[in-house]
Amino acid sequence: MELLERLSRRQVQTLIAVQRGETPERGASLNEVARALRMRAPSALEHLTALEALHLVSRFRGKSRLTARGQACLAEYQRHHRVAESLFQQLGLSAKDTHLAALEVDLALSHQTVDRLCAAEGHPQECPHGAPIAPCRSRRGAG
Numbered sequence: 001m002e003l004l005e006r007l008s009r010r011q012v013q014t015l016i017a018v019q020r021g022e023t024p025e026r027g028a029s030l031n032e033v034a035r036a037l038r039m040r041a042p043s044a045l046e047h048l049t050a051l052e053a054l055h056l057v058s059r060f061r062g063k064s065r066l067t068a069r070g071q072a073c074l075a076e077y078q079r080h081h082r083v084a085e086s087l088f089q090q091l092g093l094s095a096k097d098t099h100l101a102a103l104e105v106d107l108a109l110s111h112q113t114v115d116r117l118c119a120a121e122g123h124p125q126e127c128p129h130g131a132p133i134a135p136c137r138s139r140r141g142a143g
């Protein structure tokens with residue numbers, strides 16, 4: 001089973017909160033992450049601790065950063081989400097509805113299925129909201 005399929009929705013949201021909260025100078029504080037997740041600090045800390053155990057987040061003096069593995073995992077998640085959004089758009093959903101529909105499936109899809117969907121969609125370069133979609137594995141480095 002792929003790493004992404006083992007993550008909970010809350011864990012993905014926590015990765016996103018850390019990415020948004022950290023700067024080149026310092027990691028995201030627990031309060032920043034908790035606020036972004038709209039949960040109390042002890043609950044946010046539980047998610048951070050689980051992500052640290054998976055080597056997706058590193059914590060130093062109370063501040064959290066994504067590891068290289070965490071960044072790669074989040075990029076892969078965003079690819080799943082955006083390919084799913086594009087699929088739903090091609091099926092006729094409004095751009096707004098594609099986001100919620102994609103949230104229902106993005107974590108469950110395997111990388112292989114996402115690549116197949118991407119190919120079937122004609123390899124879209126952006127999601128319906130204009131965010132970039134990373135190329136398929138088979139096309140990376142192919143120009």
Ligand SMILES: [Zn+2]
Pocket residue numbers: 115118119123124135136139
């Ligand atoms: Zn593709």
Ligand SMILES: [Zn+2]
Pocket residue numbers: 082085099127128129130131
């Ligand atoms: Zn989007």
